Amino acid sequence: MPHTFFAPDLTAETSTHTLPEDESKHAVRVLRLSAGDAVVLVNGRGGVFEAEVTEAHPKRCQLRITQHEQVPPRPAPIHLAVAPTKNLDRMEWLVEKAVEIGVDRITFLRCARSERRDLKLERLEKIAVSALKQSSQAWLPQMDEMQDFKAFVTGVVPETTFIAHLEEGERTALAQVVDAEAGCCVLIGPEGDFTPDEIGAAFTLGIRPVTLGSSRLRTETAALAAVHTVHVARELGGR
Known part of the structure; x- marks a missing residue:
C-alpha cells in the first residue's frame, strides 16, 4: 500500500507537489522512495490524491499528481x-x-x-x-x-x-x-x-x-x- 503524506494546500487543480524538507528526508532516506514510486496525499478536507515521485531528493521530493478523489464529509458528524x-x-x-x-x-x-x-x-x-x-x-x-x-x-x-x-x-x-x-x-x-x-x-x-x-x-x-x-x-x- 502506498505511503500517505499530508498536504493541506492541495486542491483539485494541483498537478505537482513538493514535500516539505522534513517529509522529503523521511520519504527518501527512511522510506527509500525513488522516482516512479506511488504515494498518496491527503489535504484533510476530503481530498485524496494519488501521486508519483518524479524526483527523490531528500530536501525537496517532487511529486506528480495522477488522480484526485473528493471524499464527502460524514453525513452525520x-x-x-x-x-x-x-x-x-x-x-x-x-x-x-x-x-x-x-x-x-x-x-x-x-x-x-x-x-x-x-x-x-x-x-x-x-x-x-x-x-x-x-x-x-x-x-x-x-x-x-x-x-x-x-x-x-x-x-x-x-x-x-x-x-x-x-x-x-x-x-x-x-x-x-x-x-x-x-x-x-x-x-x-x-x-x-x-x-x-x-x-x-x-x-x-x-x-x-x-x-x-x-x-x-x-x-x-x-x-x-x-x-x-x-x-x-x-x-x-x-x-
Missing part, C-alpha cells in the same frame, strides 16, 4: 466535547485513537472540577495529522480551543447532544439514543465528573443523560468509548 486530563499524554492518546476510529470535531471543555485549565493544540493537531495518515482518513477533525462548559452547552443542539455523567438518576445507554441520520455531540467530564450544577444546566437546556456502561471509566477511555459506541450503533442500525 460526531462531535466529542471532553474535559482534558491533567496528564497530557492521555489526551494525546485519545486524539490519536478517536481520529483513527473516526471523529469530526473535538472540543475541549473547562469544567468546575477540571484539573487542566488551559491547553495548547499544536501538539494535538500534529498527532491528529499522524493518525489521519495512518488510518487512511480523508477528513481531519476540527479541534477547538478550551471553552467553559456552561458557555459551550448554550451553543449546542439539545436534541442531538448527550451528557455522560456518574450521578444518580435515570440514564439511557448511548447506543439506544443515537440517530443514524443525525449528527451528535457527546459530553465527557473530568476525572471528578461534572458537578450537579453543570448536569442541571445541561438538563435545563434539554440535553439528555446517557451511560456508557456499568464500569467507571477514565476520562479518555469514556471519550473513546463514546465515539466507538456511536459508530457501532449506527452500523447496527443501518442493517
